[in-house]
Amino acid sequence: MRQIDHFIAGQFTAGTTGKSFEKRSPLDNTAIARIAEGGRAEVDAAVAAARAALDGEWGRMPTAARVDLLYAVADGITRRFDDFVEAEMADTGQPAHVMEHVFIPRGAANFKVFADVVKNVPTEAFRMDTTDGKGALNYAIRAPKGVIGVISPWNAPFLLMTWKVGPALACGNTVVVKPSEETPNTAALLGEVMNAVGIPEGVYNVVNGFGPESAGEYITRHPGIDAITFTGETRTGTAIMKAAAEGTRDVSFEMGGKNAGIVFADCDFDAAVEGIFRSAFLNTGQVCLGTERVYVERPIFDRFVAALKAKAEAVRFGRPRDSGADYGPLISREHQQKVLSYYRRAVEEGATVVTGGGIPELADDLVEGNWVQPTIWTGLSETATVVREEIFGPCCHIRPFDGEDEVVALANDTDYGLATTIWTTNLTRAHRMAERVDVGITWINSWFLRDLRTAFGGSKQSGIGREGGVHSLEFYTELRNVCVKL
Numbered sequence: 001m002r003q004i005d006h007f008i009a010g011q012f013t014a015g016t017t018g019k020s021f022e023k024r025s026p027l028d029n030t031a032i033a034r035i036a037e038g039g040r041a042e043v044d045a046a047v048a049a050a051r052a053a054l055d056g057e058w059g060r061m062p063t064a065a066r067v068d069l070l071y072a073v074a075d076g077i078t079r080r081f082d083d084f085v086e087a088e089m090a091d092t093g094q095p096a097h098v099m100e101h102v103f104i105p106r107g108a109a110n111f112k113v114f115a116d117v118v119k120n121v122p123t124e125a126f127r128m129d130t131t132d133g134k135g136a137l138n139y140a141i142r143a144p145k146g147v148i149g150v151i152s153p154w155n156a157p158f159l160l161m162t163w164k165v166g167p168a169l170a171c172g173n174t175v176v177v178k179p180s181e182e183t184p185n186t187a188a189l190l191g192e193v194m195n196a197v198g199i200p201e202g203v204y205n206v207v208n209g210f211g212p213e214s215a216g217e218y219i220t221r222h223p224g225i226d227a228i229t230f231t232g233e234t235r236t237g238t239a240i241m242k243a244a245a246e247g248t249r250d251v252s253f254e255m256g257g258k259n260a261g262i263v264f265a266d267c268d269f270d271a272a273v274e275g276i277f278r279s280a281f282l283n284t285g286q287v288c289l290g291t292e293r294v295y296v297e298r299p300i301f302d303r304f305v306a307a308l309k310a311k312a313e314a315v316r317f318g319r320p321r322d323s324g325a326d327y328g329p330l331i332s333r334e335h336q337q338k339v340l341s342y343y344r345r346a347v348e349e350g351a352t353v354v355t356g357g358g359i360p361e362l363a364d365d366l367v368e369g370n371w372v373q374p375t376i377w378t379g380l381s382e383t384a385t386v387v388r389e390e391i392f393g394p395c396c397h398i399r400p401f402d403g404e405d406e407v408v409a410l411a412n413d414t415d416y417g418l419a420t421t422i423w424t425t426n427l428t429r430a431h432r433m434a435e436r437v438d439v440g441i442t443w444i445n446s447w448f449l450r451d452l453r454t455a456f457g458g459s460k461q462s463g464i465g466r467e468g469g470v471h472s473l474e475f476y477t478e479l480r481n482v483c484v485k486l
């Protein structure tokens with residue numbers, strides 16, 4: 001069984017707590033790794049290493065040299081591509097092709113894109129008129145914020161962790177990362193890459209453990225952490241925000257969603273079915289941007305439900321490298337039980353189960369895994385629990401609508417505001433809808449099509465702040481003004 005240690009000041013260490021925990025495979029719940037659990041001492045050591053790096057070589061490094069090193073990190077990830085794929089597959093149980101085409105390449109891209117951003121972004125300058133004797137030149141300096149605490153989730157572990165670490169390092173900060181207890185593998189591997197390409201010790205640190213009263217909470221409460229970037233559940237964000245209030249530290253939050261998919265009768269029907277299918281069921285529904293509420297214009301409602309049902313019933317359960325397998329298990333037994341409890345709740349509240357609703361029939365070597373069927377409901381009111389709460393599983397409720405005003409009201413009737421996907425061939429309407437749906441990210445005739453230069457984040461309870469492209473600089477740097485009398 002693999003041992004996964006913390007990565008502090010460029011060294012792997014089991015730490016001093018003497019505590020550890022097991023990681024179980026989502027595929028069959030056998031123990032696959034033992035992970036060191038960090039306590040206050042490990043967080044102290046990681047923060048001290050991060051601070052020393054800021055005060056040392058990393059803090060003095062010219063931007064161009066830092067940019068070169070981040071490119072080297074991206075290349076290092078690509079060189080060890082297969083190791084990252086295997087590590088992430090072991091932790092999540094998701095199909096190899098999702099790792100190979102989406103999650104791991106994005107890890108490398110997250111370093112390159114932000115290296116390019118810091119290399120090319122201008123800073124502002126304002127000249128004050130000299131005619132009245134008060135002439136001055138103002139210019140801005142972007143300074144790193146300091147030591148950034150990165151708290152990341154399990155659903156796309158490497159993509160989401162590097163989405164924070166890439167811009168943080170590009171801006172000259174150092175990081176203390178707490179990966180999800182469910183998926184520590186790729187954060188540790190990245191430590192090996194950092195050492196291999198010559199990132200100075202202390203720039204990238206990882207402390208493993210849990211949230212409350214463990215490494216996660218200790219990082220967010222540590223006075224040496226200057227800002228906290230977090231991706232995860234909204235209620236965890238609330239706890240972290242309280243911790244960040246001590247010391248008035250800045251936060252950037254990417255949190256839950258209850259995203260609406262909107263399908264108009266004039267859509268490209270096959271593309272819309274495929275798009276909604278992906279957005280509801282990719283990664284077994286464990287995608288924050290995923291669609292759990294689908295609204296379909298009435299003339300095509302029955303046909304759409306039938307087509308989505310057919311696709312959901314055709315998924316092939318299997319191990320990540322099984323030929324033809326395109327659908328994995330949920331991350332943990334606990335999450336499986338949570339999703340199944342929502343499946344039961346939907347029935348109790350009167351849903352028509354179009355398909356799914358339970359555990360699939362499986363081959364003998366899979367029965368111990370955390371499988372659930374892709375599930376579609378119709379017939380519920382908008383007040384039903386599964387229409388209101390984020391489930392984070394492979395399921396959606398589909399409801400008919402009769403016009404733009406109605407569907408805008410339905411889509412916006414939620415505490416969340418992360419993403420939406422709209423399917424129509426009427427582009428005038430598409431733009432109109434994009435203005436009216438209250439979310440951070442609107443996809444039109446597409447879903448999860450990412451340009452990393454764009455602003456990414458949620459409104460309402462889905463997040464605080466925007467990251468991506470130059471927007472990441474707002475969070476990862478401190479803007480200082482210099483005023484020079486002319």
Ligand code: NAD
Binds near residue numbers: 209237256
């Ligand atoms: P989670 O909130 O349970 O855990 C996320 C991380 O926070 C983990 O590392 C966990 O150990 C840590 N944590 C938990 N409690 C903590 C505390 N009190 N102090 C400090 N750290 C703490 O989330 P999860 O279950 O890992 O991920 C799923 C959730 O993440 C879903 O709600 C999903 O919508 C959300 N998510 C959002 C986005 C986005 O971009 N908006 C992206 C991915 C996932």
Ligand code: 6OD
Binds near residue numbers: 155160163254286288
């Ligand atoms: O693509 C991204 O940058 C991003 N943060 C994706 C989030 C996926 C959520 O599961």
